[in-house]
Amino acid sequence: MSDQTRHIGSVELRRRPWLQHSILPGFGLSLGITLTYLGAIVVLPLTALAIRPWELGLHGVWHELSAPRVASALKLSFGLSALAALLNAPLGLLLAWTLSRYEFPGRRILDALVDLPFALPTAVAGLALTAIYAPNGPLGSLAAKLGIKTAYSALGIFIALVFIGLPFVVRSLQPVLQELDHEVEEAATTLGADARQRAVRVILPAMAPSLISGVSLAFARAVGEYGSVVFIAGNLPGKTEIAPLLIVIKLESYDYAGAAAVGVAMVAISFGSLVLINGLQLALAKRGKA
């Protein structure tokens, strides 16, 4: 009889492979809750957003998005977010390494400081950064002497985006660094690996997936960042106007459909880049297993 059950079971499994999840009890309930929750929190608002711009018609949406001002705002937002996330990769790695591998006085305080950009209201962060980097601020005046414009330029936006992205990278890496077995490194040493080889061939591959996810989180956060950036950006159309600000300006001119069109474009680009990054991560994970 047990043979028969197994037989029936395997046929079932072959015909409806998703059923194999139900080996654990509660699958129906938890999937139901998951779908409802995601539907209400994510899918429904996104659908409302995606429907809105089409009242302009396909041509209207294209006209909206191909306007030079919109195109340059999108380029600015995504370009600077990518650059900021990329700068945060090596710096975040270094910070995570320092905080989890060394023991020194004040380490815990430094560790807590990393979370500050998470916790600070973005408007406060923007005001603080602007006060420091404005031409009459302590760092801004130094930069001005060298002829570099920090606040009220693209560089100012970049600084704000680096600031808000840093904790994402550090916090993604720290647990992996702490979990990484010292024995693995010791084994590498006994097999004759020098320090550089240990770092490049043992530690880095183990951290790559979380480094990538940290960087992509930082990137995604930076793309949508509004509060801190508008203070430091200068907000000149075509020059220092980020896409989220353009959306707000369109809303304030009662151009709801136009604002939604820019919103949809941002969602599409963000989603595309996240899929790309996920693919990269998968490829890396596969190579790690092989």
Place this chain on the structure above:
Amino acid sequence: MTSPDITRRGLVAAGGGMAAAAGLPLLLAPPVQAQSKTLTLLNVSYDATRELYKEINVAFSAFWKARTGEFLDIKQSHGGSGKQARAVIDGLQADVVTLALAGDIDEIAARAKLLPANWQSRLPINSTPYTSTIVLLVRKGNPKAIRDWADLVKPGVGVIVSNPKTSGGARWAYLAAYAYGQSKGGQAAARAYITKLFRNVPVLGAGARDATTTFAQRGIGDVLLAWENEAFLTIHEFGPNFDIVYPSSSILAEPPLALLDKNVDRHKTRVVATGYLNFLYSPQAQDIIARHHYRPRNAASAAKYAANLKPIAMVTIDQAFGGWKKAQATHFAEGGLFDQIYKPA
């Protein structure tokens, strides 16, 4: 840009206030004293009027208490005029709006239908108990020798102004500058002038207060295009590091006010809201208005504070632009003249 928070805070405060007004007297006050109730009023206003309405509200609350025995709790919300109008359209429960320009209240009437389209004829003098104008605020001693509009387009002069799309004051400033250009050679000259002017703008704020902060606190730019009252306030707040320059001509800015019929009926505040708006025309309120460097309608108040109100030639929006609707469509609508300034050449 603090305004979104303020709007939200306004909303929460209004909600909390209304809850308190509705719930607390019932719970706490013994039934005998029930007639001395607390009324809540929400006034949604623009960026530059924070200090004015703080004083007006105190005066009106005392006036109302003396007249009716009712306690008043007047809440304020401030931000860029366009942003505030949109918040009201999207459901901010304002009893009265006191915005920077009629166009924004027109939008509330057209889109949310909270008040009739002829709202502006319901109160005296186009529903504007005071006027104001746009002046130039420069750094102490006027190092760049800025005397008039023509000096703003000189190379090397940094002009600070907010984005006219979001700030009512900036819209008036833009129109004042444009009217100057028009007077020097018609539409073509005005267009060339305004384009050159905005090329000299290094930072665009969202509301009048943003621009003031950038100019006064961050030290950016050589001249701020400011509401007259905001210019005086800046000197008052940040010390005597600034001079006010009156240009050869400016624009007569008429910030109107209105009560939102649907909202006051829902909140049962029509009587007190009407009283509040009418109070602004009273000699007492007109004096407060003049003290805050707005231009009162009342001749006696204007005479009393004549030292505050330097005479200046002013064009009206009807003369120079054929009214708000036309100005809005030509200059500030999507793809209008203001957008064309920022088209990459």
